[in-house]
Amino acid sequence: xxxxxxxxxxxxxxxxxxxxxxxxxxxxxxxxxxxxxxxxxxxxxxxxxxxxxxxxxxxxxxxxxxxxxxxxxxxxxxxxxxxxxxxxxxxxxxxxxxxxxxxxxxxxxxxxxxxxxxxxxxxxxxxxxxxxxxxxxxxxxxxxxxxxxxxxxxxxxxxxx
Amino acid sequence: xxxxxxxxxxxxxxxxxxxxxxxxxxxxxxxxxxxxxxxxxxxxxxxxxxxxxxxxxxxxxxxxxxxxxxxxxxxxxxxxxxxxxxxxxxxxxxxxxxxxxxxxxxxxxxxxxxxx
Amino acid sequence: xxxxxxxxxxxxxxxxxxxxxxxxxxxxxxxxxxxxxxxxxxxxxxxxxxxxxxxxxxxxxxxxxxxxxxxxxxxxxxxxxxxxxxxx
Numbered sequence: 001x002x003x004x005x006x007x008x009x010x011x012x013x014x015x016x017x018x019x020x021x022x023x024x025x026x027x028x029x030x031x032x033x034x035x036x037x038x039x040x041x042x043x044x045x046x047x048x049x050x051x052x053x054x055x056x057x058x059x060x061x062x063x064x065x066x067x068x069x070x071x072x073x074x075x076x077x078x079x080x081x082x083x084x085x086x087x088x089x090x091x092x093x094x095x096x097x098x099x100x101x102x103x104x105x106x107x108x109x110x111x112x113x114x115x116x117x118x119x120x121x122x123x124x125x126x127x128x129x130x131x132x133x134x135x136x137x138x139x140x141x142x143x144x145x146x147x148x149x150x151x152x153x154x155x156x157x158x159x160x161x
Numbered sequence: 162x163x164x165x166x167x168x169x170x171x172x173x174x175x176x177x178x179x180x181x182x183x184x185x186x187x188x189x190x191x192x193x194x195x196x197x198x199x200x201x202x203x204x205x206x207x208x209x210x211x212x213x214x215x216x217x218x219x220x221x222x223x224x225x226x227x228x229x230x231x232x233x234x235x236x237x238x239x240x241x242x243x244x245x246x247x248x249x250x251x252x253x254x255x256x257x258x259x260x261x262x263x264x265x266x267x268x269x270x271x272x273x274x275x276x277x
Numbered sequence: 278x279x280x281x282x283x284x285x286x287x288x289x290x291x292x293x294x295x296x297x298x299x300x301x302x303x304x305x306x307x308x309x310x311x312x313x314x315x316x317x318x319x320x321x322x323x324x325x326x327x328x329x330x331x332x333x334x335x336x337x338x339x340x341x342x343x344x345x346x347x348x349x350x351x352x353x354x355x356x357x358x359x360x361x362x363x364x365x
Contacts, residue, residue: 016224016225078196081184093259093263186295198314213325226337229341229344
């Protein structure tokens with residue numbers, strides 16, 4: 001089941017990239033997708049049933065809008081720090097507790113953290129994620145955990161768990 | 162009309178690329194440079210790819226540009242993460258102005274998950 | 278219109294030289310890698326602008342392939358960096 005889902009996703013991706021429906025192209029795509037599936041199927045997500053629950057796609061759409069807004073804010077934030085003559089930075093690495101269980105959810109959380117204002121995910125060890133922050137505004141763990149990962153975690157929980 | 166919107170999007174994209182490169186030159190150490198460069202250059206290139214949609218419409222080329230955008234997001238974020246981790250493990254320290262370092266002493270070197 | 282696109286193309290190429298400055302100057306090896314990574318993304322922008330100017334479709338395919346290749350190259354270099362202590 002896992003392998004079949006991965007095969008279908010890869011085949012659709014191939015069709016989008018090449019964008020033609022001649023038989024040669026279909027055969028090439030199918031062979032390439034089978035080879036890739038055989039090699040990488042064991043790294044694919046567990047619990048494929050989640051792909052067929054439409055409520056998750058709705059929350060994914062909501063999450064996408066929040067993500068794009070945060071991404072735009074991040075860019076203006078970086079532009080302000082770079083263009084300011086004195087460069088107001090106060091960098092450091094902080095440690096934040098994770099509340100997500102699944103691997104794919106954690107991956108998406110790390111990606112969102114990398115794209116939000118002033119933070120970049122460095123490593124995940126056990127239940128903690130290490131984050132390089134360009135401007136540490138408070139040293140209290142409660143406050144900055146909420147500030148960094150709080151807005152994404154509740155949506156990601158609805159999508160992936 | 163749509164050509165003009167496309168050119169405006171191109172200008173915005175190149176402006177963001179400029180901020181990213183400026184950060185790459187001005188900021189003090191590897192991690193800060195990675196921050197500014199990754200964010201700004203990714204959004205700038207996304208804006209350039211979206212401008213393609215306004216020049217050619219929803220044809221073959223527009224769909225390809227839309228496929229390229231998530232690919233770009235995934236690849237740059239994962240690359241930034243790998244570079245930051247590799248830089249820390251190889252012993253490149255933080256800048257003098259840093260005020261906090263929780264990662265020190267937690268580093269586990271990865272051995273053997275990539276056979277020689 | 279064509280004139281504006283030409284100017285934007287030259288601006289993007291100038292930004293590539295900013296990245297090369299960091300590659301040449303970078304005090305540590307990780308700085309150079311960041312420069313190369315960003316250079317790879319900027320090349321995609323150059324591909325797109327050339328595709329608009331010359332009106333040829335296949336250049337976008339080159340851009341997509343470039344994204345994937347640059348990603349694999351950066352991951353390999355980062356893996357190498359995390360294996361080896363470089364502070365002699």
